[in-house]
Amino acid sequence: MSKEITSREQDYSQWYNDLVIKGGLADYSAVRGCMVIKPHGYALWENMRDQMDRMFKETGHQNAYFPLFVPKSFLEKEEGHAEGFAKECAVVTHYRLKADTTSKGKLIVDPEAKLEEELIIRPTSEAIIWNTYKDWIQSYRDLPILINQWANVVRWEMRTRLFLRTAEFLWQEGHTAHATKEEAVEEAEKMLEVYATFAEQYMALPVIRGLKTESERFAGAEDTYCIEALMQDGKALQAGTSHFLGQNFAKAFDVKFLNKDNQQEYVWATSWGTSTRLIGALVMAHSDDDGLILPPKIAPLQVVIVPISNKDAEAQKKINDKAQQLIKELKAANVSVKFDDNDSNRPGWKFAEYEMKGVPVRIALGARDIENNVAEVVRRDTKAKNSVSLDGLTNYILNLLNEIQEAMFNKAKAYQEQHTTKVDSWDEFEKTLDEKAGFVYAHWDGTAETEEAIKEKTKATIRCIPLNAEQENGKCILTGKPSKQRVLFARAY
């Protein structure tokens, strides 16, 4: 990342937008606040989705699908939930258009076709799902219900940004119902760990696991667990959340079950979600000025082979034959590989193009290499070039992909550690945020007022109260009141 970019927020925004657009992930669309996810970006999402889906299934969940439309009255039922989302809902009021008799070729909303009850385009699905669970649950034998849905949701945000905050986005949302509080809490914590594992092992993105403060909690939740990641501009990004919903939705939708003692009880609930925002996290955490750098485990394309064309037909044939053989071997080893022999672009153009797209490994093959029985192998993360023997090249590539995956995580981890600071005074706190940015661990007196005052003064928020953190007596940096544990502060997206 260039120095100029760190210095100004606007430049960083520009840098990020360029990476997303030139990296071929997505583009702005004709619809305000919505983006077009292009094939490269969608393939990346599919890889992430498939991996997470496997992990959900391994933890006993099943997929299902619920309606896009939520009747307004459903959304109203859980008060906190309704308030939290009311300001950003798209609303369907009519079901028909008709020709405008005063203006040829134009359509108007048919006033005759007004819906009796407005439909809200889901900003999240708790309401419609709990309305359904009511019919599914009678006895403790019906529990737990462990369901996940892959879907799109709409939140009418005032300001949007590619992947990070779009009006419509793709996500998964898990919704579970349990017989006991303990089981529900365990579920929420288990899914947080699934997210953290996915982020760290697949996205090469180190995260901090924690609990949100009351003011940052999900609308309708008792507790919100989250994973927080650090971006290269020193700002934090919430990368996934898992909520313990208590009995709030069960009470709102009257979902009771008969327990073993033949007594009616409200069901305990969780919900958890991650979205295409993770792609934004990936871009901001790993990329450099030459483009995206994608972790091998989720990169849509892991290896690209660029032939260095040659006028000599025989030499050219040798290059192509060798490339085909390589492709066969790599594919057999489950590596996704592309041979770009498109003649309309020269090698240099291709090098730059695949760097922009973040392909982890590039192999260049020219007549000179064939003569020496080698290939030029370049890794995207460090740009290191190596001349590698063609014998055993497939094994070399397999090892290299693993090495890149690991190196990317280590680099991001080191960055996070370097940009994590413990502070004990207000001056130190402000100075760190302004001059160093990143995560800041500090003591807080536990009140919402102090949290708000700190946000007001510095724009920094409490990202989370870290889980399993050491207990330590200290004084709140703002009020000086006693505190037992440091919390994680940062300026955030």
Next chain:
RNA sequence: CGGGAGGUAGUUCAGCCCGGUAGAAUACGUGGUUUGGGACCACGGGGUCGCAGGUUCGAAUCCUGUCCUCCCGACCA
């Protein structure tokens, strides 16, 4: 909703101050030469200058209105 910058070719933009034939780069098409870090030559297609009024012999350019986009704030479980 406040502050700022913009809307001209598919894209990025120049031209506007000082009114007079609609421009560049890039992308695209055809042909050729090329190919080890974003090639070159030739020819070609492509724009009612955001929209609506006004001033003028004449408006991308000046005036008024209006719509939209982007960035920064506000907002954002």
